[in-house]
Amino acid sequence: MKTLRVSLQERSYDIQIAPGLLTSAGDAIRAVCPRATRLFVVTDSNVAPLYLSRLIPVLERCGFETACQELPAGEASKSAKWLSELWEAMLDFGLTRTDGVVALGGGVVGDLAGFAAATVLRGVDFIQLPTTLLAQVDSSVGGKVAVDLRAGKNLAGAFWQPRLVLMDTDTLATLPDATFSDGMAEVVKYGCIWDKSFFDFLAARPTRAALTAEIESILYTCCEIKRQVVESDERDTGKRMLLNFGHTLGHAYELAGNYEKWTHGQAVAAGMVAAARLGVTLGVTPADVPAELEAVLAALDLPTAIPCDRATYAAAIGRDKKGVGEDISLILLESLGHGVIRKLPKAELLELL
Ligand SMILES: NC(=O)c1ccc[n+]([C@@H]2O[C@H](COP(=O)([O-])OP(=O)(O)OC[C@H]3O[C@@H](n4cnc5c(N)ncnc54)[C@H](O)[C@@H]3O)[C@@H](O)[C@H]2O)c1
Ligand SMILES: O=C(O)C(=O)C[C@@H](O)[C@H](O)[C@H](O)COP(=O)(O)O
Numbered sequence: 290m291k292t293l294r295v296s297l298q299e300r301s302y303d304i305q306i307a308p309g310l311l312t313s314a315g316d317a318i319r320a321v322c323p324r325a326t327r328l329f330v331v332t333d334s335n336v337a338p339l340y341l342s343r344l345i346p347v348l349e350r351c352g353f354e355t356a357c358q359e360l361p362a363g364e365a366s367k368s369a370k371w372l373s374e375l376w377e378a379m380l381d382f383g384l385t386r387t388d389g390v391v392a393l394g395g396g397v398v399g400d401l402a403g404f405a406a407a408t409v410l411r412g413v414d415f416i417q418l419p420t421t422l423l424a425q426v427d428s429s430v431g432g433k434v435a436v437d438l439r440a441g442k443n444l445a446g447a448f449w450q451p452r453l454v455l456m457d458t459d460t461l462a463t464l465p466d467a468t469f470s471d472g473m474a475e476v477v478k479y480g481c482i483w484d485k486s487f488f489d490f491l492a493a494r495p496t497r498a499a500l501t502a503e504i505e506s507i508l509y510t511c512c513e514i515k516r517q518v519v520e521s522d523e524r525d526t527g528k529r530m531l532l533n534f535g536h537t538l539g540h541a542y543e544l545a546g547n548y549e550k551w552t553h554g555q556a557v558a559a560g561m562v563a564a565a566r567l568g569v570t571l572g573v574t575p576a577d578v579p580a581e582l583e584a585v586l587a588a589l590d591l592p593t594a595i596p597c598d599r600a601t602y603a604a605a606i607g608r609d610k611k612g613v614g615e616d617i618s619l620i621l622l623e624s625l626g627h628g629v630i631r632k633l634p635k636a637e638l639l640e641l642l
């Protein structure tokens with residue numbers, strides 16, 4: 290088993306990475322929630338039939354009473370409507386402030402359940418059991434929780450760190466190839482912004498089989514990078530913005546496709562290529578970087594360009610959380626492996642696009 294500790298004073302927690310962790314989740318949760326009697330489990334309609342019947346007896350054997358809410362699978366469930374349903378169901382179950390919320394699923398389940406945990410009774414303990422590659426390398430760590438609004442992606446949310454993150458690598462075996470690739474978009478992001486040797490390592494392994502053979506080390510590398518970034522800027526006012534590489538335009542593509550046409554991973558892949566091209570235009574990024582990045586993403590069956598109209602770009606840029614007044618912080622690559630934050634007038638960015 291690989292373990293990492295995210296050190297954030299009283300909000301510190303462990304990330305455990307190993308096969309089979311779901312089968313010992315009860316003891317691990319008991320260790321971080323000693324006073325809890327009830328756990329409210331949030332999952333989705335694809336994950337429930339695969340893993341819920343494995344998890345519930347494990348929790349009950351450790352003395353937890355459980356209730357479960359199964360969401361329809363997909364981004365549409367990351368909504369204010371489902372947030373409100375969760376609040377009501379948690380209170381009907383009798384959740385108290387010493388109890389906990391468990392997210393069993395991908396980033397949609399984790400972001401929504403985390404926001405519900407942050408807000409119900411003004412905040413209860415939250416445990417992440419991520420089951421997609423994307424959730425294991427990115428969304429289960431760092432405490433960003435949110436729902437989407439009509440106005441755009443993740444526009445209502447909180448910073449609410451989990452008490453524990455258990456990554457059972459066995460769960461990745463049941464992912465469809467396209468969902469595995471979604472997660473790879475965020476994995477490649479870490480190589481782009483932080484670590485050229487990691488980027489090269491990924492480029493040399495263009496198949497799911499080759500990547501799966503190294504999965505524990507890939508998860509560890511991504512979580513270690515995210516740990517360092519989050520510890521230095523938990524509230525996303527500086528360095529953490531690097532983790533948003535590809536996301537300003539990625540969020541525009543998700544909005545353009547009404548959150549149905551393009552997954553988050555696909556949108557981020559195309560957003561990273563567009564940001565690399567913008568970097569070349571702005572004289573920050575070397576000219577050969579976009580093609581090198583495109584080749585790695587295309588080998589993973591990820592899109593490298595997504596059409597988007599000016600009005601949608603304008604809406605996404607206008608509401609991007611990296612905006613300050615008329616300016617926006619844009620994440621660019623000074624080289625592959627080194628991301629930088631550059632301020633630009635929003636109007637200039639729109640013209641460039
Ligand atoms: N909070 C953060 O820091 C952060 C970081 C990155 C992404 N996100 C968010 O995460 C979301 C995307 O997450 P995602 O890609 O995991 O999407 P997702 O949660 O929709 O999961 C993708 C699909 O995989 C299915 N699934 C999950 N686990 C499975 C398994 N083990 N086997 C088979 N099928 C499984 C799901 O039912 C779903 O159909 C977006 O909303 C994005 O904004 C948040
Ligand atoms: O953890 C972060 O910080 C990230 O930016 C990770 C991103 O991959 C993730 O998609 C995040 O939810 C985007 O955050 P937002 O602040 O742009 O909504």
Ligand SMILES: [Zn+2]
Nearest residue numbers: 475536553557
């Ligand atoms: Zn992301």
